[in-house]
Amino acid sequence: MATKQTQSAARLLAAPSIGLLLIWMIVPLGLTIYDSTLNYTLQGNPVHKFIGWTNYYYFVTDPAFLTSIWNTLVLVGSVLVISIVGGTGMALLLDQPIFGQGAARVMAISPFFIMATVAALVWKNLFMQPVFGLFAWIAHLFGAPPIDWFTNDPMIAVIIIVAWQWLPFATLILLTALQSLDLEQKDAAQMDGAPPLSYFWYLVLPHLARPATVVILIETIFLLGIFAEIFVTTGGGPGQATTNLTFLVFRSALRDFDVGGAAAGGIIAVVLANIVSIFLTRLVGKNLEG
Amino acid sequence: MGKISLQGVRKTFADVVVIPGVDLEIPAGSFVVFVGPSGCGKSTLLRLIAGLEDLSGGHVLIDDKDVSDFAPAQRGLSMVFQSYALYPHMSVASNIGFGLKMAGVPKPEIEKKVAYAANLLNLTEYLARRPGQLSGGQRQRVAIGRAIVREPKAFLFDEPLSNLDAALRVQMRLEITRLHQSLKTTMIYVTHDQVEAMTMADMIVVLNRGNIEQAGAPMELYETPKNLFVAKFIGSPTMNIIEGERAQKYGAPTIGIRPEHIRISREAGDWPVRVSIVERLGSDTFLYVEAEGMGQLTVRAEGDLGAKPGDQLFLSPDAGRLHRFNSEGKAIRS
Ligand SMILES: Nc1ncnc2c1ncn2[C@@H]1O[C@H](COP(=O)(O)OP(=O)(O)OP(=O)(O)O)[C@@H](O)[C@H]1O
Numbered sequence: 266m267a268t269k270q271t272q273s274a275a276r277l278l279a280a281p282s283i284g285l286l287l288i289w290m291i292v293p294l295g296l297t298i299y300d301s302t303l304n305y306t307l308q309g310n311p312v313h314k315f316i317g318w319t320n321y322y323y324f325v326t327d328p329a330f331l332t333s334i335w336n337t338l339v340l341v342g343s344v345l346v347i348s349i350v351g352g353t354g355m356a357l358l359l360d361q362p363i364f365g366q367g368a369a370r371v372m373a374i375s376p377f378f379i380m381a382t383v384a385a386l387v388w389k390n391l392f393m394q395p396v397f398g399l400f401a402w403i404a405h406l407f408g409a410p411p412i413d414w415f416t417n418d419p420m421i422a423v424i425i426i427v428a429w430q431w432l433p434f435a436t437l438i439l440l441t442a443l444q445s446l447d448l449e450q451k452d453a454a455q456m457d458g459a460p461p462l463s464y465f466w467y468l469v470l471p472h473l474a475r476p477a478t479v480v481i482l483i484e485t486i487f488l489l490g491i492f493a494e495i496f497v498t499t500g501g502g503p504g505q506a507t508t509n510l511t512f513l514v515f516r517s518a519l520r521d522f523d524v525g526g527a528a529a530g531g532i533i534a535v536v537l538a539n540i541v542s543i544f545l546t547r548l549v550g551k552n553l554e555g
Numbered sequence: 556m557g558k559i560s561l562q563g564v565r566k567t568f569a570d571v572v573v574i575p576g577v578d579l580e581i582p583a584g585s586f587v588v589f590v591g592p593s594g595c596g597k598s599t600l601l602r603l604i605a606g607l608e609d610l611s612g613g614h615v616l617i618d619d620k621d622v623s624d625f626a627p628a629q630r631g632l633s634m635v636f637q638s639y640a641l642y643p644h645m646s647v648a649s650n651i652g653f654g655l656k657m658a659g660v661p662k663p664e665i666e667k668k669v670a671y672a673a674n675l676l677n678l679t680e681y682l683a684r685r686p687g688q689l690s691g692g693q694r695q696r697v698a699i700g701r702a703i704v705r706e707p708k709a710f711l712f713d714e715p716l717s718n719l720d721a722a723l724r725v726q727m728r729l730e731i732t733r734l735h736q737s738l739k740t741t742m743i744y745v746t747h748d749q750v751e752a753m754t755m756a757d758m759i760v761v762l763n764r765g766n767i768e769q770a771g772a773p774m775e776l777y778e779t780p781k782n783l784f785v786a787k788f789i790g791s792p793t794m795n796i797i798e799g800e801r802a803q804k805y806g807a808p809t810i811g812i813r814p815e816h817i818r819i820s821r822e823a824g825d826w827p828v829r830v831s832i833v834e835r836l837g838s839d840t841f842l843y844v845e846a847e848g849m850g851q852l853t854v855r856a857e858g859d860l861g862a863k864p865g866d867q868l869f870l871s872p873d874a875g876r877l878h879r880f881n882s883e884g885k886a887i888r889s
């Protein structure tokens with residue numbers, strides 16, 4: 266896109282698809298905004314009266330709202346930390362010349378390709394089940410009482426499941442980055458007498474900073490909308506222990522049958538996600554420039 | 556200080572023998588150049604000396620101390636890499652000072668040494684920059700600066716100038732020579748470049764398939780090559796090699812004569828030839844000629860001879876500068 270001509274030509278050619286995307290986005294958004302101003306429930310009154318900000322008021326003052334925001338932050342934050350730290354470790358391991366390296370890599374990446382519902386069910390019924398699950402069996406081996414994950418530590422259980430799904434993604438990106446590290450730099454560091462830990466700290470970590478920000482950006486976008494894992498395992502409970510913002514919106518619409526309230530919640534979620542993404546794109550942009 | 560001895564140094568990768576066994580004495584303070592065709596093991600030998608590769612056999616001694624089992628940093632050597640291998644996320648100053656920092660040198664002292672090296676290499680105004688913001692020549696100087704501050708017993712250079720353009724190469728070549736004269740530290744230098752080898756070295760080591768073909772002063776290799784390989788490798792353009800009947804006249808199965816040791820005449824001479832290509836460099840002219848029964852020969856003439864492609868000329872080799880080789884390619888000295 267060097268010259269003015271190519272720029273205007275590019276704009277012209279891209280216009281139809283951008284227009285389509287805009288319609289694609291604007292129509293549902295407009296409808297949601299419209300719904301969020303109505304007294305629109307699936308029970309009772311079939312006449313949807315305009316009620317202004319009332320839906321927003323009730324959604325925000327609902328004590329479940331703050332809890333759900335907090336839960337969203339905890340979930341996204343923990344999974345990010347686990348996948349970046351764990352992904353770096355995994356990538357370092359998979360970068361070593363070991364026997365069966367190719368197979369090990371494929372296996373390490375594979376959780377990413379398992380559907381969220383399937384993964385959550387496997388974890389729920391085969392691993393974390395307090396009576397016949399694998400973890401209960403291991404606890405039993407050591408004579409410890411089994412943990413009833415979804416009753417006592419529901420949030421941790423959900424975090425484990427989601428992190429298990431996203432760790433491979435981080436590993437994949439960080440591994441590719443590791444492989445592009447200049448080997449002569451490693452030699453130079455050896456000549457400079459840098460022990461492995463200093464080599465990692467001063468050379469590998471700065472090299473991984475960029476791919477790590479990309480991982481954070483992409484994962485955050487997906488993690489803000491985590492739903493299937495919660496729906497399948499805890500149903501947002503016990504109480505509100507695992508209700509994130511997405512789940513709260515779902516609950517308003519399909520458990521409380523309050524479409525107007527859910528629409529208001531949806532709009533709030535969109536606004537929050539946009540704030541986060543503006544913040545993140547700034548961060549990534551800065552990191553990708555240097 | 557900085558005497559390096561290689562004793563029976565061997566290197567194999569899996570079952571490929573790259574260096575079958577090398578013995579070499581590098582005197583303290585000398586400038587040694589390794590030359591040889593691509594893939595002959597120059598870099599491998601340098602990395603063995605540096606400790607970046609493990610020896611498969613033999614010993615490396617620095618100042619009479621066996622360092623074969625020492626880690627690279629313990630050997631007290633510095634290396635300059637072909638791709639510079641600068642640390643991209645650090646400033647020039649941190650790049651140069653990294654080795655000292657790893658050695659636990661106090662900060663003020665690091666700063667002093669970095670400032671000294673930067674001054675020596677004209678890098679002072681770039682100390683705060685990142686390597687990505689420097690030109691090729693400046694990066695090369697940073698790499699050299701990084702090598703200097705550790706005050707090594709010897710410098711190892713692996714084709715340090717091959718990424719630079721011709722003009723910059725000449726300049727950096729002079730700078731490295733000047734550096735050697737002022738520091739008087741042993742330097743081992745790997746290159747492909749004839750001119751670098753001839754002009755910089757106290758001693759040239761010609762390698763072929765991991766073996767030393769000959770080691771000696773540049774003019775010694777030029778004037779008395781031990782074998783055909785060295786004869787062909789040293790000197791530019793390469794020596795003319797003549798075999799068969801024409802060679803037998805001079806009492807050897809193979810003879811060699813350098814382009815600059817042939818007299819040219821339009822009237823009479825030993826070998827009648829026909830000019831095929833003329834290359835004028837200004838001070839010299841190179842003629843590529845076809846000689847009957849000898850194939851193509853290269854001849855150097857001083858100034859412009861006025862010869863054109865297709866001209867008939869006569870060549871006479873300077874008998875005193877003729878090289879004779881036996882059937883195994885070894886030089887025959889009479
Ligand atoms: N890690 C390795 N594993 C297997 N073979 C290797 C390895 N490193 C080098 N070799 C082989 O050893 C030989 C010598 O390599 P080396 O890099 O020392 O050549 P070189 O003389 O430096 O060549 P160039 O002038 O092209 O840099 C080559 O044939 C190369 O294929």
Ligand SMILES: [Mg+2]
Nearest residue numbers: 597598599713
């Ligand atoms: Mg090499």
